[in-house]
Amino acid sequence: MAPRQKTNEARRILHSTAIAPTEPLILDAFTSDPAGRILHLVLSKREQGAHVIGLYCGYAPLELIRAIKGIPAFLCASSGKTIAAAEAVLPANLCPLIKSSFGYIRTKSCPFYELSEVVIGETTCDGKKKMFELIAPLKPTHVMDLPYQPVEEGTLARWTDRVRRLKAFLEETFAAEIAAERIEAEIRETNLKCRLMDRVFDYAALDPSALHWSELLDIIAVEPLMGGEEFHRFVSPLLQRLETRAAGGIGFARPGSPRVLVSGCPIGGEAKKVLRIVEEAGGVVVALEGCSGMKGYSIRIDEGTGDPLAAVAAATLKIPCACMTPNRRRFDALDEMIRRFRPHAVIDVILQACHTYNIESWQIERHVQERHGLPFLKIETDYSQSDVEPLRTRIEALLESC
Numbered sequence: 488m489a490p491r492q493k494t495n496e497a498r499r500i501l502h503s504t505a506i507a508p509t510e511p512l513i514l515d516a517f518t519s520d521p522a523g524r525i526l527h528l529v530l531s532k533r534e535q536g537a538h539v540i541g542l543y544c545g546y547a548p549l550e551l552i553r554a555i556k557g558i559p560a561f562l563c564a565s566s567g568k569t570i571a572a573a574e575a576v577l578p579a580n581l582c583p584l585i586k587s588s589f590g591y592i593r594t595k596s597c598p599f600y601e602l603s604e605v606v607i608g609e610t611t612c613d614g615k616k617k618m619f620e621l622i623a624p625l626k627p628t629h630v631m632d633l634p635y636q637p638v639e640e641g642t643l644a645r646w647t648d649r650v651r652r653l654k655a656f657l658e659e660t661f662a663a664e665i666a667a668e669r670i671e672a673e674i675r676e677t678n679l680k681c682r683l684m685d686r687v688f689d690y691a692a693l694d695p696s697a698l699h700w701s702e703l704l705d706i707i708a709v710e711p712l713m714g715g716e717e718f719h720r721f722v723s724p725l726l727q728r729l730e731t732r733a734a735g736g737i738g739f740a741r742p743g744s745p746r747v748l749v750s751g752c753p754i755g756g757e758a759k760k761v762l763r764i765v766e767e768a769g770g771v772v773v774a775l776e777g778c779s780g781m782k783g784y785s786i787r788i789d790e791g792t793g794d795p796l797a798a799v800a801a802a803t804l805k806i807p808c809a810c811m812t813p814n815r816r817r818f819d820a821l822d823e824m825i826r827r828f829r830p831h832a833v834i835d836v837i838l839q840a841c842h843t844y845n846i847e848s849w850q851i852e853r854h855v856q857e858r859h860g861l862p863f864l865k866i867e868t869d870y871s872q873s874d875v876e877p878l879r880t881r882i883e884a885l886l887e888s889c
């Protein structure tokens with residue numbers, strides 16, 4: 488135990504002497520209030536006439552939402568504060584993300600849900616689809632029936648039909664038509680934003696990493712709320728600041744600090760404790776594989792196919808969520824991320840009672856260890872702080888093995 492403590496202490500000293508950035512990456516009226524930035528954006532778009540459309544997951548095609556002049560608002564789902572209210576109805580041994588989101592709705596404390604005119608859900612996991620049954624009477628809720636075998640014959644046709652039904656739902660609800668040209672235009676916007684995000688990720692891949700995980704999450708949080716050109720204007724000065732950091736060797740760890748790729752369930756709110764502990768243990772988070780991180784941005788939507796709705800369906804079906812079986816694309820995406828971000832270790836974060844990610848974690852562990860020779864740690868956690876010290880011990884031990 489003693490040598491490990493000594494090494495981690497040494498790493499802390501290294502961090503304290505590293506050339507860390509002195510100014511925030513995002514310099515605007517919300518620099519110290521990223522949540523306020525999101526709410527401000529949603530409210531200002533709503534004032535300009537946009538329909539606020541509540542979402543939980545990337546399978547909901549954003550191109551259709553934007554094509555009907557909607558603003559996609561990802562609903563609150565990552566605080567432990569609303570779980571007690573949820574557990575009055577839902578079983579306690581359920582994923583905290585589901586309990587938290589339901590609790591937010593029960594306590595009317597998610598501003599985005601309150602602002603939403605409709606909610607779009609998908610049958611990704613059992614807990615979420617049953618939760619949607621409970622919230623459906625409260626507000627118009629459209630649940631997309633997601634097929635689970637992404638490469639089986641007929642799956643794409645079935646999912647394309649579900650995307651078409653979503654289009655019909657949106658058109659009927661908002662008494663407007665979604666023209667194919669509008670979807671095609673939104674495809675180009677999405678691809679532009681993905682290319683811009685890809686440039687941002689380049690700075691996380693540096694050694695030392697020029698991009699902090701919290702900055703990355705702040706950028707990701709506003710991206711869906713902006714059109715392509717608007718996001719370009721937002722991100723251009725950030726890219727310049729990142730370039731200045733990179734040119735000056737300014738980053739979030741000295742060369743040699745263990746670089747960590749975090750995979751698994753979406754990480755937001757109180758689950759970010761894992762990322763903080765990695766840092767406190769002397770590591771640097773260089774890549775976030777999950778849906779709250781980089782996963783969706785590697786997918787491009789085919790342009791100019793003549794059937795943009797089908798192109799959107801084909802692209803969303805490529806999201807490598809553990810609800811898919813088999814989920815081969817997740818392993819391929821991980822290979823690419825490991826090549827690009829060069830982590831020294833992988834931590835797979837599983838939210839308690841998320842069976843799909845939990846079971847898949849064994850395959851991920853074998854893949855990471857056998858194919859890439861990297862140390863691996865699986866963490867099961869929730870939104871409480873009660874496991875912080877045991878997690879710290881396990882993460883410190885992992886970083887020691889790097």
Ligand code: SF4
Nearest residue numbers: 543544545611778808
């Ligand atoms: S992990 Fe799966 S269910 Fe959760 S947000 Fe991502 S795609 Fe949706």
Ligand code: SF4
Nearest residue numbers: 582584612752838841
């Ligand atoms: S983390 Fe797992 S159990 Fe929780 S909502 Fe996502 S897929 Fe469902």
